Amino acid sequence: MTGMPSYEAHIDISHLPGVADPAGSTVERALPALGYDNVSGLKIARSIKLVLECASEAEAKRQVTEMCERILANPVIENYAVSVTELARP
């Protein structure tokens, strides 16, 4: 416990445009057989949720973005989007 506020971060990691998403297209192809022939553009992304203790929301966002750059995403094939919200203190 640091006494600092906690933030919940949501990270969505998706394929860069132009990089195939075989899992997404496989699911999309399976849907018509189940009666859904009205679906397109299905994409599957990895989503990561975490809680971090940090001095400020801006700092939390900065750290999470840095984690994405360094380890959570692979810039050669992936994009990421980060959102951060403060958690109510317990």
Added chain:
Amino acid sequence: MTGMPSYEAHIDISHLPGVADPAGSTVERALPALGYDNVSGLKIARSIKLVLECASEAEAKRQVTEMCERILANPVIENYAVSVTELARP
């Protein structure tokens, strides 16, 4: 093209409470070595985006929820949250 409106659906899939997430905890345990010792509760799951043509937003939501139950999520170990927004007509 059916002439029906299009909706974009976002599906956030997460683990049911009590279900272990080995990938999430492994990444969490790796972070301190990279200088992030302020992270907890890291969970890795999936998110899905898709577009569907449907008569109404309510119907779109119903269909996506049904897809989650049938194929997109695994209700035995996963929870899902669905949100649907109408896309501007081109």
Added chain:
Amino acid sequence: MTTRVGVIQFPGTNCELDVIHAMTQLGADASILWHGDPTVNGVDTVIVPGGFAHGDYLRTGAIARFSPVMQAVADFAASGGPVVGICNGFQILCEAGLLPGALQKNAGLKFLCEPAEIRVETSRSVLTNGAQVGQVLRVPINHFEGNYICDASTLAELQAEDRVVFRYVRNPNGALDDIAGVCNAARNVVGLMPHPERASDRLLGSQDGNVLLGSVLSACAKVS
């Protein structure tokens, strides 16, 4: 002098003993380099073997590249030392930026353990100096994420610089341009998806892998 081969062991690596066995059969002095030690211990060549370093959780190789040994490997590579990444090792070298590109899930979305035929595309690499260009080798694959990808300019560069080391005769996983292995610009770092150590003995059905592992040993002889 006997060539000293260092085989890196991360938690989750599982082909390290196999590579050591195959290299020892070829007369080398092969031993393990622990991922947590920040050194390659003065070996003549480093092999990053296959397996599931850190469970392959998050992405293959994503966590492994931060292990202390990897800085030492990067320095060793920069000084011209021969480095070979096999399967998971290839994935790790890509994540670490020692090789270009990335490896994605197989197009069929299934793990594949089966024989493969690969064509040697260049003999100018530490892994193929003893092979003939055009030679077809039978070397098994064993992976879920072996589908090589890189951006268009990187691909053009790889092709122009003769850095595609192997291509599959029949593409099993959707890899871009049938690529099974690539090398860096200095040609001393090579990554490949197939497992040469699994084709190292008559009793295993193929000895073609020894052509490659033997090349590494001769590359060491040249360096020293």
Added chain:
Amino acid sequence: MADSLHVQLGMTDDEFEAVVAELGREPTHLELAMYSVMWSEHCSYKSSKPHLKRFPTDAPWVMVGPGEGAGVIDVGRDLAVAIRIESHNHPSAVEPYQGAATGVGGIIRDVFSMGARPIALMDPLRFGNLDDPRTRYIFEGVVSGISGYGNAVGVPTVGGEVVFDDCYRDNPLVNVFCLGLLNHDELQLAVAGAPGNLAVLLGSGTGRDGIGGASVLASAGFAEGSLDKRPSVQVGDPFEEKRLIEACLELYRRKLVVGVQDLGAAGLSCAASETAAKGGAGMDVDVARIVRREPKMTPVELLTSESQERMLAIVTPEQLDDVLEVAARWEVRASVVGLVTDTERFRVYDGRFDALGIPGKNPARPHGDNAEVLSSDSAPIADVPIGSLGDGPVYYRPLAVPDDLAERQADDPRGVLATKFADGVDLSAELLTLLATPTIADKTWVSRQYDHQLFLNTVVGPGSDAAVLRLKGTTKALAISTDGKARFCALDPRVGGALVVLEAARNVACAGAVPKALVNCLNFGNPEHPEIMWQFSEVVDGMSEACAALDLPVVGGNVSFYNESRGANIDPTPTVGVVGLIDDLKVIPPAAALRDGDAVLVLGATAPELGGSEWASVLHGLHAGVPPIADLEAAGRLLPFVAELANSGAVAGIHDVSDGGLAVAIAEMAIAGDVGVVIDLAGVPISEACSQAEILFSETSNRVVCSVSQLDVEVLLAAAVAAEIPAAVVGIAGGAEVSFGACANVGLVEATDVWRYAIERSLRR
């Protein structure tokens, strides 16, 4: 009125009374919970124990028989092999991927708990028919689960079995076999040693997943709508297990442990009490020392959780620091949770060890878990005689021959089929349909998802009668086969049980090996039905007779009862894993393939035996008659002969005859050799008059097909005569057709196509 606690926990009133009598008082909630899991069918074998005693378990090469984590046999040169097989049927029905994955994890822990490095897995699997979408989902999920866990944990899956039959539709069978290798002096046993020794819990944190798993899932029927009673699904973590394997093997190598046991069914209650009870010691456990994955876990949950990837090591206080250092190096959590005592009691505390000065401190609790640690002088929250937990009730359940059995046996399919397929009728379509039957068809779709080559031992991988693993550094090799044949057991469990043993032994012999040991997994319906218990008893007798005749000790096994759903029980399905030894592996053993120009030889005589055959049952829906005879003497002559043949280089190809009979065996060899074959049925040795269809499709036991150079035929035939084995040349390999003369004739290309792609086609439907 709500059920009383013991009923909710799955105990009978009598069992509850027995606990009260044992303790001389009413049990606490925790005590009752521990008894309920320890005395569950899954842990206590209360219905099966009296029968399992009848298995022959001894041989000079047996180092450890049934009762430990795995059986261990001596294979010479100071090497030993540990083997075990187990089921994960119920969890796989709930969540196919994770159910199968955690099954793999569990059996691997059994094997490395003996000190062995796990080097091979096999997976006998059974599903409903692939035309059912849910079955396709379960099948794909189970195979991915085995692949996902087995490959990542670094143990190759070198073979297995897949059978499709309607009786498994709602109750798939996922059995997993594991083999490990050790030096004699590395053998570990689950013992606690002297008082003062410490019990160290290694591996994953303990969570609420799998609470009551053993008693809830595997010890009662699968009721409709029981969803809310399900414990949360266990998720396997192969990376944790891989580190656990390496850490434990290093502990063994450095002689840092006194004893070790895996945590399986009944979790810590079982592991901690069993190790101590064996040596006549006692054990104190402090739940405050358990690493938790979830907040606010109760002692009941902590003691009965079946969270995966955990081991209990017993160490001396002097060696604790070294043990903790090894664990830390492998990033394996380790905490001292128990103390061996001389009390012969199993006592549980919540927060006493710190005060007693027992090394280690209470691990950090998860976020939100601020539960207070109780004071050090507080009374135990459980205190029971340690032996009583493992000494559950034994039930001599009633046995009864099923009412309709005699009638079914009398209704042999031979009559109907003889009329329909009299000599002269073209049987080509029958053969093609058989080859495309998923149970018979190529299993490469499955096996290529498994790493089957790791460790560079796999001389013969999936696709032959048996897998063959060389033992590096020696000239020796092991051959392994897993088999089951439930339809035979349904028609006559005693004969069926023997036939299963014979088939596995024959498969191993075809690889050139002498069968040395057997483990079995007995998958049955509800033992409270006397007919099921009768099947069980008969299968045990049949298997015992066959094992005794072949000098094949049973060194371990597993019983899975309550394989019933919607009131229907599965066919009695014993599966076995047999390990054979090749003393001097000179060449890669012959494949199950023909070689162009070779003579095709059949060893063993064919009888008109169609009961339970693939042809009668699957193609023609005739589930009746009697199974083939299990001729144990003939097997005793055939097996050593075949083993010698296969290992001497005298034959180019060899294949045992099983599902689909001679026609399928020969067609499979043609496909594998990529060469046609011309057979003259008149040459096939028979022991009784047979129609052409009967020669092709009968599943008579004790038969083998060989591909032999023309030059060697005479010598081989003479040797067979000398060994009193019926043998004859029945044809020649060559051409582009698989031809059985006038009665069945199919193109090699077509036969190959239907056999090779049948499973993929069924899945694409």
